[in-house]
Amino acid sequence: MSTVPNTSPLSQPKPETGWDEATFRCGLCGAVRTATTEDAYLRTVVAHQEAHEVAERLNAIERDGLASILRVVLAAPELGAEFLLLLDQQARATPAEPTPQQAAPAVDRVDTPRADLSSVNGAPRS
Numbered sequence: 001m002s003t004v005p006n007t008s009p010l011s012q013p014k015p016e017t018g019w020d021e022a023t024f025r026c027g028l029c030g031a032v033r034t035a036t037t038e039d040a041y042l043r044t045v046v047a048h049q050e051a052h053e054v055a056e057r058l059n060a061i062e063r064d065g066l067a068s069i070l071r072v073v074l075a076a077p078e079l080g081a082e083f084l085l086l087l088d089q090q091a092r093a094t095p096a097e098p099t100p101q102q103a104a105p106a107v108d109r110v111d112t113p114r115a116d117l118s119s120v121n122g123a124p125r126s
């Protein structure tokens with residue numbers, strides 16, 4: 001953790017958290033990330049550690065595939081949300097008979113994105 005000097009520390013009020021900037025340096029890959037609040041710092045560190053865990057679980061082909069999907073989705077989050085809505089809409093319109101291989105995991109895959117989409121759309125909750 002390091003701090004960046006404030007240009008005029010005596011004349012400017014300090015943020016309530018007391019943080020100017022914190023730097024995280026990963027001991028595994030050397031990545032450097034900075035954050036200006038404690039909450040942002042913790043989120044940054046946890047996200048980086050979880051990224052390492054995901055990368056370790058996947059083989060090279062899976063990593064490339066996930067990276068390709070994430071690049072598309074992160075470049076246009078609206079596209080990702082609309083794509084999932086479209087698939088859910090189509091699934092409701094034409095309920096297909098699940099094959100024995102699809103039956104159990106299909107429920108999980110459909111239910112998880114729906115919960116996320118309600119907050120993405122900003123739909124009012126009752």
Ligand SMILES: [Zn+2]
Nearest residue numbers: 026028029031
């Ligand atoms: Zn790292």
